[in-house]
Amino acid sequence: MSDEVLVERRGAVQIITLNRPEAKNALNSAVAEGIAAAIDELDEDDELRVGVLTGAGGTFCSGMDLKAFLRGESPVVPGRGLGGLTLRPPRKPLIGAVEGWAVAGGFELLLACDMVVASATAHLGVPEVKRALVAGAGAALLLTQRIPQAIALELLLTGDPISAERAATLGLVNRVTAEGHALDEAVALASTIAANGPLAVAITKDIARNASDWTATERWDKQAELMEPVFTSEDAREGASAFAEKRPPVWKGR
Incomplete structure (x- = not known):
């Protein structure tokens, strides 16, 4: 596991932290492979019951690292999808814990999570069309299944972000916390689930x-x-x- 993805345990809960704060936790090949390895550990270790995915430095994830992409790196793991996650989520529950921005591929990582906890100052969105791109790691395919089609199309076609409160109203976020408390709340939710069979x-x-x-x-x-x-x-x-x-x-x- 590289330093760009940190993994820790709190009891039966595994915490996966994207650790590129200087790059707003943008996804490069090392991060994708690190997430995939952590997910394998989550599913294979009987002592781990629930995972939490979060980002360091006050940002969840800004999406694909375009500079790394131009260098020839890919944030896609074959058979696993963007960030080693979107195409094949874990068998065990995974909760996203969001501070700051979760946009583009970062938002699509959240769609691969089973639940989301976000701070009140968080923002979520899919700005790909603003860059003449398509949100092809899950948002264009799945967002209309999660929220009303007209609202999903507004998000996809304008590229404008929404607040955590708005996302909670739409059903994309389970719990909204005070700034800085998303991870603790996500771990508390994960611990409740981990206590079950x-x-x-x-x-x-x-x-x-x-x-x-x-x-x-x-x-x-x-x-x-x-x-x-x-x-x-x-x-x-x-x-x-x-x-x-x-x-x-x-x-x-x-």
Whole structure:
């Protein structure tokens, strides 16, 4: 892991920090590969339950590093997408914690997250059209699925950013905090999720994320197929036992 992406643990929560504050945490190849490696660690380590993605220096991410791009670098990891994330998000929940600006590719990283916590002074947007580009790392494809089409088109076609409060009203942001507190609030949210059964959390995310791609005739069967290992797991028995015995559960992830 390079110094351009920092990874730490707070209990069962992994914190991934984009660490190029001098470049507004713009995405270059090192950052993309660092995020991809961190996501692999999140999914492979049973002690980690939830990830939080944030940026250093009061900015989340300003998008692709155009200077690095001109040098021939790519912020896309093959098979993983922009920032090593947009095409293949983690199996476990990922929360974006936003201070300052999350624009262009930085905004598209947030669309790959499952939840977003932003400070009141944060701004989000997709200014690609202002540079004669297309928001091709997820915004043009996904934004109309997340918010009303007319509003999504306004954001995509004007390129103008919106405030965290406006983003929360639209449903793009879960929680708005005072400036400087987005990471702490995101970790608190992640810790609440991490206290739940890890198998159930991962499968619930899988169903919720993918159900829209299933036809009406197949969705119940697909859900049942995914759920069956959860209901026959040791954790399911532990959850029932802990409830009956009025004690905290001890999850094993199996």
